[in-house]
Amino acid sequence: MAIRVRDTFSQVLGELRHEPTAKRVRAFVGDEVVVDTTEAELFWEPRRVVPCYAVPLAAIRTAVVEGAEVDGSGSDLVGLRLPAVSERPVLDPSIPFAVHTTPGRVLDVGGRAGFAPAELPGYVALDFAAFDAWFEEERPTVGHPRDPFHRIDALPSTRSVRIEHDGQVLAESSRPVLVFETMLPTRFYLPRDDVRAALEPSPTRTTCAYKGHASYFTAAGLPDIAWSYPEPQEELTRLRDLVCFFDERLDVTVDGVARPRPVTPWS
Structure with a gap:
């Protein structure tokens, strides 16, 4: 029986x-190294x-210092419903450590x-955000550790892309960069x-472990509806200063065909 690869992820x-x-992994508090190891594990709790x-x-x-034991019976009421990923709610980075x-x-x-997970004796999982800096070898790690099974391709395209809100064209381009991410x-x-709508800078900032630090914009009265990477990570410099819209909340047409709005944590 054929198995779709992403379904194997859902199963586990x-x-x-x-x-x-x-990789050599180090964590800092201020200028002090508090973790230094070449025996780290990437660790995903269930969901x-x-x-x-x-x-x-x-x-x-x-x-x-040891604290309370937990049984791990996290309620399925915690998390986000992402039908394309799993029937059970998933715990994305917005869910606290x-x-x-x-x-x-x-x-x-x-x-x-x-x-200290019972099934990984001798190891301690650490709250990434609680430390001041992390490094893999001599490179800073931002956002969270990179997943070796997660891939991003940023490809120049000649597809015709139009983005609208309530019939108003916010942007239209035949020279987009398409980002395909696992x-x-x-x-x-x-x-x-190629953006027609006026972009008003927002104070909102987010971090992607793969792309870098994003700045946000309000357009057509929609807060934080678009973002850009002024200084993307070195592997994705092609994205520098390009603008991407949340198509979860907008109407996107590609080569004349309307795309359904995706369901994601940002819907």
Whole structure:
């Protein structure tokens, strides 16, 4: 029987998953190195879609204090419903690290959150956001650890893309860059000269582990409806200063064919 590859992900989403990395991983608090190891694991609790680092207890250079045990019976009421990914709610990065869906013990790691999973003895999963900086070798890691099974392709295209809201054309281009990202809908990044709507800068900022730090815009009275990467990560410099719209909330036509609005955490 043929199996669609993404369905294999859905089948194991409810399980604890881990993958060793040979990279040297370091965590900083201020200028102090508090974790330094070449034996880290990428670690996904059940229903988590992005990993954190789990490191050997011996690699932690600060005080570790044991806290309460948890049974991991995270309610299915927690999380986001993404029918294209899983029948059960998924835990995206907006769900706090403190939500645990596998048995283990909560830890205090130098005043920051840690978790010792019962099924990964000798390792401590760490709250990525609680530390001031992370490095893989000499490169900063932003947002969360990169998933080695997650891929992004940013390809120049000559497809005709039109973006509308209530019949008003916000942008139209025949020179987009299409971004194909694992488990996410295709995104259409357009040159600013092809954006008709006035873009008003927003104070909102987000971080993508793969693309970098995004700045947001309001357009046609819709807050934070578009974003751009002024300084994208080195592998995706093609996206610099291009504008992408949330087609979850807009009408997008490609080569004259209307696309259905995708269902994502940003719907």
